[in-house]
Amino acid sequence: MDDLTETYCRMDDFYKAFEPQLNARLLTDGKRHRSRKGSLSVPELMTLVVLFHQIRYRQFKSFYLNPVGRYLRSEFPRLPTYQRCVELLPRCAIALAALFEELTGKCSGVSIADSTPIAVCKNLRIPRHRVFQGMAARGKSSTGWFFGFKLHLVINHLGELLGVKLTPGNVDDRKPLCHFAERLFGKLYADKGYIAQWLTTFLKDLGIDFVTKVRKNMKPVALDPFDEAMLRQRSLVETVIDELKNLCQIEHTRHRSPINFAVNLLAGLIAYCLMPNKPKLSLQDVRRLSQSPQTYPEMTLH
Numbered sequence: 419m420d421d422l423t424e425t426y427c428r429m430d431d432f433y434k435a436f437e438p439q440l441n442a443r444l445l446t447d448g449k450r451h452r453s454r455k456g457s458l459s460v461p462e463l464m465t466l467v468v469l470f471h472q473i474r475y476r477q478f479k480s481f482y483l484n485p486v487g488r489y490l491r492s493e494f495p496r497l498p499t500y501q502r503c504v505e506l507l508p509r510c511a512i513a514l515a516a517l518f519e520e521l522t523g524k525c526s527g528v529s530i531a532d533s534t535p536i537a538v539c540k541n542l543r544i545p546r547h548r549v550f551q552g553m554a555a556r557g558k559s560s561t562g563w564f565f566g567f568k569l570h571l572v573i574n575h576l577g578e579l580l581g582v583k584l585t586p587g588n589v590d591d592r593k594p595l596c597h598f599a600e601r602l603f604g605k606l607y608a609d610k611g612y613i614a615q616w617l618t619t620f621l622k623d624l625g626i627d628f629v630t631k632v633r634k635n636m637k638p639v640a641l642d643p644f645d646e647a648m649l650r651q652r653s654l655v656e657t658v659i660d661e662l663k664n665l666c667q668i669e670h671t672r673h674r675s676p677i678n679f680a681v682n683l684l685a686g687l688i689a690y691c692l693m694p695n696k697p698k699l700s701l702q703d704v705r706r707l708s709q710s711p712q713t714y715p716e717m718t719l720h
Contacts, residue, residue, distance in 0.1 A: 522580055530652055591612060
């Protein structure tokens with residue numbers, strides 16, 4: 419309950435500062451519009467969706483009807499029905515997006531980029547899928563074909579998210595990487611799928627050293643020992659993706675509206691940002707590994 423109170427206070431304090439900015443930016447046609455308050459305030463909605471990901475529930479309905487409906491009535495005295503709560507969730511989408519931007523980490527000079535598929539339906543149901551028609555697309559990852567989106571992300575060596583971008587599943591991984599360039603410096607590590615001369619030149623012009631392994635049909639490239647050690651530890655980003663999918667539940671195939679898909683994704687990302695213990699690398703261990711690679715075995719994530 420202490421964690422729940424702390425989460426609500428964080429959401430409430432943020433929204434009190436954010437709401438005036440949001441109202442000032444809303445487009446109006448000169449007419450007065452009703453701003454009727456719901457049975458759940460925006461901070462309460464934000465707290466519920468983030469709490470859902472924090473306590474590792476698989477389905478929002480079972481989470482809402484059981485622990486919330488049975489044991490949190492005193493914390494949420496005006497709790498509506500489940501159907502009404504689902505209808506209210508889009509109200510907190512913009513606030514969740516702004517909160518995520520506030521919770522992103524800072525570049526440490528050592529960054530790792532990758533992408534992961536976000537499937538929105540099983541492959542057998544693609545011909546009759548309608549919820550994301552015109553938005554999602556078929557794509558292929560290292561695990562096979564899927565229908566949905568790609569989540570492109572960059573992290574620092576502390577496991578903190580520096581930024582994310584959602585694209586249709588058929589978008590080239592290299593194109594969204596330019597979106598993160600303005601918030602990066604130092605070295606950026608990625609896998610072989612990101613190799614492109616134009617991308618390396620673009621990042622170099624911004625002062626970013628882009629480091630990847632080479633393909634089998636390419637000439638070997640001499641790398642700094644530290645870069646070689648970091649490429650061997652690039653699995654850190656895979657660990658972060660695994661926690662986002664299997665602990666924070668950012669991916670499932672039961673969505674019934676695009677806006678609630680966005681709410682679920684943003685809430686999962688925020689739940690990860692609020693985790694006290696994230697997977698991370700020790701740069702000192704990486705430097706020791708680069709100086710004597712025969713002495714130090716493959717490191718484990720902290």
